[in-house]
Amino acid sequence: AQTVTQSQPEMSVQEAETVTLSCTYDTSENNYYLFWYKQPPSRQMILVIRQEAYKQQNATENRFSVNFQKAAKSFSLKISDSQLGDTAMYFCAFKSSGDKLTFGTGTRLAVRP
Amino acid sequence: KAGVTQTPRYLIKTRGQQVTLSCSPISGHRSVSWYQQTPGQGLQFLFEYFSETQRNKGNFPGRFSGRQFSNSRSEMNVSTLELGDSALYLCASSLAQTLWDGYTFGSGTRLTVV
Numbered sequence: 001a002q003t004v005t006q007s008q009p010e011m012s013v014q015e016a017e018t019v020t021l022s023c024t025y026d027t028s029e030n031n032y033y034l035f036w037y038k039q040p041p042s043r044q045m046i047l048v049i050r051q052e053a054y055k056q057q058n059a060t061e062n063r064f065s066v067n068f069q070k071a072a073k074s075f076s077l078k079i080s081d082s083q084l085g086d087t088a089m090y091f092c093a094f095k096s097s098g099d100k101l102t103f104g105t106g107t108r109l110a111v112r113p
Numbered sequence: 114k115a116g117v118t119q120t121p122r123y124l125i126k127t128r129g130q131q132v133t134l135s136c137s138p139i140s141g142h143r144s145v146s147w148y149q150q151t152p153g154q155g156l157q158f159l160f161e162y163f164s165e166t167q168r169n170k171g172n173f174p175g176r177f178s179g180r181q182f183s184n185s186r187s188e189m190n191v192s193t194l195e196l197g198d199s200a201l202y203l204c205a206s207s208l209a210q211t212l213w214d215g216y217t218f219g220s221g222t223r224l225t226v227v
Binding site for chain 1: 146156161205215216223
C-alpha cells in the first residue's frame with residue numbers, strides 16, 4: 001500500500017515571501033501521479049499542481065512549483081510571492097493506476113500580512 | 114460547467130439513526146470517490162464507484178455503504194450512526210480515463226452525530 005507523509009503540521013510565512021512544504025511517499029509502483037491540493041476554510045479541495053512520475057521536469061503553475069525527487073521519493077511544493085489567499089491546508093496526494101487517491105495528513109499554512 | 118455538488122451541506126443526526134449523503138459529479142465524469150475527513154484521522158478513503166460498480170473500498174465497517182446510479186450520481190449511506198462518524202464527508206469525481214485525469218472535489222457534507 002502507498003503511504004504519503006507530510007512532516008510539517010503547520011507552517012507560517014510572511015506575505016510576498018517564499019515557503020516550501022515537504023512531502024515524502026512510499027511506493028513500489030513505477031507509474032504514478034503526485035498532486036498537491038489546497039483546502040481553504042470553504043472546505044473545497046482545490047487542485048494546485050500535479051506531477052507525472054515519468055517526467056523529470058518539475059511542474060510549475062504560476063507561483064506554485066514542485067521539486068520532484070523520484071529516487072528519494074520526495075515531492076515538495078514551493079509557493080513564491082505568498083499571498084493572503086494562500087492561507088489553507090495543503091495536502092500531498094499519490095495515485096497509481098487502479099488505486100485510490102491517497103492523501104498525506106496535511107500542512108496548515110498561514111500567510112502573515 | 115457545474116462543479117461537483119454535494120447535498121446536504123450540513124446534517125445533524127442522532128446516534129443510531131441512518132443517513133444518506135448525495136453527490137452529483139461533473140457532467141461526463143464516470144468515477145465518484147468518497148472520503149471521510151476528521152481532525153484526528155485526516156482524509157480516509159471510503160470507496161470509489163465507476164460506471165455503477167464499486168472499484169475500490171477502504172477499511173470502513175459495513176455500516177458504510179454506497180452506490181452509483183446510471184447518471185453517475187452517487188449516494189453513500191451510514192447506518193446505526195455513532196458519535197465517531199461525525200466528520201466532513203467529501204466526494205470527488207473524475208473522468209478516470211487516464212491517470213492524468215485529476216479529481217474535482219465538492220464542498221462536502223458536514224455530519225454531526227449527537
